[in-house]
Amino acid sequence: MVAFASDVVSVPHAVSNDSARVALQWIRKLPDEAWQPVNLRSKDRSRIKFSAQRFYGEAESWDTRVPPELLALGEEAVEAARAKAPDAPWDVFNIDTLVLNRYPKGKGVGKHHDPPKWVPLVVGVTLYDDPHNSPVNAMEFAHQRDSLVVPTPHRSAYAFHGSAYWGATHARRPCSAKQKGNVYSLTFRAFA
Ligand SMILES: O=C(O)CCC(=O)C(=O)O
Secondary structure (H helix, E strand, C coil): CCCCHHHEEEECCCCCHHHHHHHHHHHHCCCHHHCECCCCCCCCCCEEEECCCCCCCCCCCCCCCCCHHHHHHHHHHHHHHHHHCCCCCHHHCCCCEEEEEEECCCCCEEEECCCCCECCEEEEEEEECCHHHCCCEEEEEEECCEEEEEEECCCEEEEEEHHHHHCCEEEECCCCCCCCCCEEEEEEECEC
């Protein structure tokens, strides 16, 4: 048994088809300039952050609040994840930050820890432009020799907290070359 596995949950169908459709429509309307590199070393314009707090990369154009259309999606996923992980710190998890990543085929995010000063709980929703014609992507959590791969189909959510937040790294596995359109990840967080 992987040591931190009890602090990671996966929820298939965490958000409804309607919620996914509304969120995807909203995301696709964003102007291309809104997408910015993850950090100064990156060339890919793949990230938008909605928060009053600093969280890795910053851009002038980014909003300081989570838009209501996407907050609704986060709250739906929180309810679904909470039912599966009642011991996570939900009582202090007042969503104030959304990190939105878009992954074209072949792209992912390398392993990293999230910064301190945040509630040690992340809820991530994954949406696909073309879920019927794209292989399922995955998140990977790792600590020393232990690793846990969590498939992330369309409309699924994952949540990680506690030892999986502090001890393990997380990464988005590179998306398949066969993927059609983008995969989007919406990670909801709360500043401590
Ligand atoms: O793709 C994901 O769901 C995770 C993204 C992530 O870890 C990050 O943006 O720091």
